[in-house]
Amino acid sequence: MIESQMQTKISSFFKSAENDDEDDDLSFWEKQEDDIINTYSRTRPNPNAVSSPSNTQTQRPNNTTYAQFHLDFGQSDFLLRACPTCGMNFTPGDPHDDKSHTQFHKSFTHGIQFRGWTQETVIPLPTLQSGRILVVSETAPSSHRKKAQEVVRMMEIELGSEWILHHLCKVYLFVSLHRIVGCLVAEPIKEAFKVVSASLDSVKKRKVKPCSTTLQFGNVIFQRELQKKVASVTHSERMEGALFCHSEPTAAACGIRAIWVTPSNRRKGIATQLLDAVRVRKSFCTGLELEHSQLAFSQPTSAGKALATSYTGTGSFLAY
Numbered sequence: 001m002i003e004s005q006m007q008t009k010i011s012s013f014f015k016s017a018e019n020d021d022e023d024d025d026l027s028f029w030e031k032q033e034d035d036i037i038n039t040y041s042r043t044r045p046n047p048n049a050v051s052s053p054s055n056t057q058t059q060r061p062n063n064t065t066y067a068q069f070h071l072d073f074g075q076s077d078f079l080l081r082a083c084p085t086c087g088m089n090f091t092p093g094d095p096h097d098d099k100s101h102t103q104f105h106k107s108f109t110h111g112i113q114f115r116g117w118t119q120e121t122v123i124p125l126p127t128l129q130s131g132r133i134l135v136v137s138e139t140a141p142s143s144h145r146k147k148a149q150e151v152v153r154m155m156e157i158e159l160g161s162e163w164i165l166h167h168l169c170k171v172y173l174f175v176s177l178h179r180i181v182g183c184l185v186a187e188p189i190k191e192a193f194k195v196v197s198a199s200l201d202s203v204k205k206r207k208v209k210p211c212s213t214t215l216q217f218g219n220v221i222f223q224r225e226l227q228k229k230v231a232s233v234t235h236s237e238r239m240e241g242a243l244f245c246h247s248e249p250t251a252a253a254c255g256i257r258a259i260w261v262t263p264s265n266r267r268k269g270i271a272t273q274l275l276d277a278v279r280v281r282k283s284f285c286t287g288l289e290l291e292h293s294q295l296a297f298s299q300p301t302s303a304g305k306a307l308a309t310s311y312t313g314t315g316s317f318l319a320y
């Protein structure tokens with residue numbers, strides 16, 4: 001007998017809720033005191049049904065003629081949504097989640113709030129008209145390094161996680177209106193490779209195996225760009241492409257590991273000013289001011305290639 005009741009209940013899953021017989025079956029299901037929480041909503045109220053708080057919470061006005069069941073077993077991602085801009089997972093309609101997302105979204109798009117430090121290492125940049133650029137190295141106070149790590153975690157949302165920062169890196173922060181709106185991570189390197197060409201079409205035709213980041217064709221090294229996790233499809237274009245480099249290395253001192261500007265502050269020249277700050281004397285290399293062409297770029301995205309080309313004034317910039 002129990003078996004036949006259960007069978008009816010399951011079949012009602014897919015049938016119209018307008019049928020009175022079906023409503024009776026649903027009522028039976030509703031009155032069961034099971035451990036499973038019943039959160040379905042019906043399209044037509046049954047006057048005989050026992051209402052429960054869970055029913056009223058999930059009821060929504062629509063014209064569908066089918067009853068919908070959700071079985072909430074307490075799964076953590078039951079109603080989670082990912083913001084296409086900042087990538088944060090949250091439950092829309094949950095006041096706490098909505099507030100957290102709003103705060104994080106603003107930090108991501110406009111920059112993390114920053115009150116400044118009493119002992120900042122400011123890079124003097126004559127071309128800087130507003131804001132200031134700070135540098136944080138491994139010898140900086142832990143509070144400074146923690147702030148830099150917080151910014152790098154923001155960068156990782158678009159550039160991929162757990163590869164950007166290591167202990168030899170110097171982190172350059174662009175501060176404007178009490179927010180950190182841009183960040184550049186530089187590392188000491190010994191050699192880099194001059195780019196030969198960067199044709200997207202010709203690269204795609206070669207069907208490179210995805211197991212390695214570097215392949216060599218004769219005297220030319222083919223460097224495949226890492227496909228990084230991105231928060232939005234609109235960013236995917238920037239993640240495509242590859243570089244052809246000379247196989248003969250060139251001596252280099254400073255590698256631009258990653259550079260990132262918050263979405264609402266792009267196209268304001270902030271990336272260029274961060275690059276200028278790296279070249280300043282006593283900034284990255286003690287006692288040595290670097291030329292534009294002496295900066296090398298690590299695995300640049302399409303946007304990074306455009307920046308490197310315009311900044312160095314040549315398509316044959318250094319990559320590593």
Ligand SMILES: [Zn+2]
Nearest residue numbers: 083085086105
């Ligand atoms: Zn968001």
